[in-house]
């Protein structure tokens with residue numbers, strides 16, 4: 001591996017305690033005054049804004065390194081505390097050490113034998129590589145022995161139990177031990193005993209956990225801000241440091257002039273409070289320090305912790321510039337590779353253009369146009385927002401300074417240009433669950449305020465238009481633009497790596513439309529045909545059929561116009577797989593099979609199976625044979641053709657479409673009565689013990705299973721009766737059979753019978769004692785009492801049925817809520833586990849350390865995206881494509 | 888109860904011990920350091936079963952595993968025996 005480009009590598013990180021000496025050594029100034037600036041606004045010497053700790057105002061120079069604002073990294077100062085205080089972060093450690101060491105001689109309260117054996121065990125532990133949790137546990141076991149002992153094995157002194165009065169007070173027999181005393185005790189612990197507390201004697205001394213000097217962070221860490229009123233506002237850390245210095249000063253004075261012990265103790269406690277809240281202002285047991293306004297101060301721990309903390313907000317999650325967000329809406333006349341963005345966004349988002357000898361004249365021209373140019377007709381033109389000089393300074397372009405700056409601009413400057421047609425951007429919808437959640441689009445600037453895109457892109461983004469919002473990012477570098485064009489563009493994402501088939505295709509109405517256009521190959525007059533074809537991007541007409549001296553065109557021929565020449569395919573349509581059992585088209589080849597020969601649809605019906613997402617055989621074949629360009633062109637044309645045809649033909653549905661004849665209704669009534677009767681018989685058999693028990697089930701279960709199968713079959717039966725009166729003339733049947741929306745089952749529910757409602761796979765049985773609703777008899781096992789709905793949606797549900805339906809419906813909602821959150825978390829963990837695995841050019845899968853995961857990607861080296869729905873290659877299709885239907 | 892050999896179970900892939908003198912050529916073929924091989928615990932039932940045949944196995948020995956794969960036919964996998972897997 002080549003490490004030449006790495007300027008510095010972190011080999012290891014060592015954590016240690018800062019000793020007071022170190023704090024003083026790294027300090028550039030001892031801060032003694034709690035004030036910040038004098039009346040002239042100049043930093044007070046030895047104050048909290050002393051120039052030795054860095055500069056934040058332009059014009060001043062750092063007193064330590066001489067650097068200006070951007071050059072000085074900031075330097076630490078320190079405060080000498082009048083009296084020592086406990087460091088809130090080490091309370092636990094201090095407690096263990098006070099508990100397990102001798103008050104008098106400082107030795108750990110272990111016998112010499114124990115010391116020898118445990119020293120050996122600890123020396124055998126590897127603090128760098130062993131599991132820290134296990135180390136903690138074994139150390140705790142050892143110190144626990146010492147804690148239990150009250151008499152010191154070395155000097156026989158007695159150490160009473162130390163009690164921690166949270167958060168920072170230690171008591172021994174009810175009497176407070178001052179931090180000063182604690183420090184003295186910790187000082188007595190010999191270096192050699194430190195390892196029993198998990199301390200490394202070269203890195204830490206326990207008494208350093210009691211603070212005598214406090215580091216003051218560089219000004220750069222706690223800059224003051226000047227409000228618009230000219231008032232200065234200090235950082236929360238500075239406020240806290242002011243408090244600490246002030247109290248420390250008062251404490252020192254009181255101590256030196258011999259004030260009463262009570263006053264000194266109060267001040268000492270106050271100093272402890274301020275230092276504690278300086279570290280963590282949410283320490284349990286003490287009130288958080290507040291501003292005058294009542295807002296709690298954000299001190300050190302608060303800067304790091306939680307969702308708003310440094311880690312989750314700034315390191316794991318970042319905000320980006322050059323991005324925008326808006327509501328989305330559909331636009332079928334855009335290509336699937338395009339995205340429509342509103343003018344207001346286009347004027348705000350910019351692309352940097354480096355001025356060179358080739359574009360300098362053009363750029364001067366553009367700058368002259370100012371920041372809001374339009375064509376004479378009022379159409380949007382890209383303007384210039386900023387110029388960046390070679391020295392990095394930015395110049396905002398206004399209509400006033402455009403002329404001058406146009407003359408000033410030269411090679412080496414950067415021009416920040418507004419979006420223009422053809423720019424490439426990244427478009428994203430959250431949750432970003434797969435790679436197709438973020439794809440590259442080319443820009444179209446459109447009127448309006450929403451982002452718009454072709455409906456075929458809804459599936460990969462999982463978007464609909466009920467108020468969904470999406471994010472858009474403008475790419476800022478030439479390399480990323482190239483990458484986006486080549487690998488992220490929508491047309492490159494047509495095949496999904498999830499199942500090796502197309503994830504982009506026609507949806508809903510578009511499928512309905514193509515179904516109507518091709519089913520039974522209808523004829524259209526020349527005028528109709530021209531109107532339909534005007535929507536798509538072709539420049540030829542199909543072969544006409546002449547009847548009575550007039551030209552007519554076939555629907556399938558019109559569809560064939562958008563198929564690429566040379567395409568061959570033969571597959572079963574969705575229509576033919578639409579119903580359970582034997583399908584009525586199975587024996588007529590023309591209806592069951594779609595056959596495409598050299599780019600011409602010979603027979604068959606175009607539906608979900610041909611152009612839909614997830615199945616889309618035609619899209620799939622075009623992509624594989626003719627590439628992404630042709631596939632995207634086909635899908636674009638499908639969208640336009642479908643919209644063009646359907647808006648001409650018209651398509652709608654209503655309740656009337658579900659009307660079925662009287663005798664059908666009475667037949668459904670009849671079979672549902674039969675079922676009720678059967679169920680009653682089953683219940684009677686159950687009660688009299690006559691019911692034949694099913695193997696592996698209790699008698700109660702047997703009854704339920706039998707009843708469920710009865711209710712299931714009556715629903716199917718009524719669905720069959722209802723749909724036998726609804727044919728392919730019925731809009732909802734067209735939608736179901738073409739795969740555009742809904743299933744035949746849903747139609748059966750509307751026209752026939754809703755059927756048994758269930759919770760967790762069984763009939764409803766909860767609610768009141770031994771019954772579902774209060775007006776049923778207890779233990780009523782009949783159909784109506786247990787959630788059977790004999791009404792159809794069309795006829796309407798009676799109140800009891802309506803209530804049962806709500807119970808069944810709620811289960812679905814709860815399931816979805818539970819499932820999405822659980823599977824989302826599961827997927828997140830998988831993504832985090834896999835995110836930095838890498839496939840090398842030998843197709844080996846390794847992690848960043850170089851550990852092998854798979855010797856060949858997927859054990860077969862096959863890219864699932866290019867696979868044929870998981871299979872390596874579809875040999876049958878290759879043969880069919882080459883040789884046709886030779887038998 | 889007679890002792891059960893896990894290696895004879897249908898869904899357990901074949902495990903073979905790579906002879907010491909072939910180890911270098913295997914590592915060379917895979918172009919990988921021994922440390923970077925996938926690991927198998929010395930307490931793994933498959934290793935225990937191999938120890939029945941070959942005697943005690945030391946950490947660092949290489950195991951060759953042959954798995955059936957629906958797409959690739961057979962697939963060779965290698966693991967190095969380690970003392971314990973965290």
Ligand SMILES: [Mg+2]
Pocket residue numbers: 463464465466467468
């Ligand atoms: Mg939505």
Ligand SMILES: [Zn+2]
Pocket residue numbers: 053054055062063064065066067072073074075
């Ligand atoms: Zn400096």
Ligand SMILES: [Zn+2]
Pocket residue numbers: 102103104105106107152153154155156157
């Ligand atoms: Zn002692």
Ligand SMILES: [Zn+2]
Pocket residue numbers: 575576577582583584585586587592
């Ligand atoms: Zn069929």
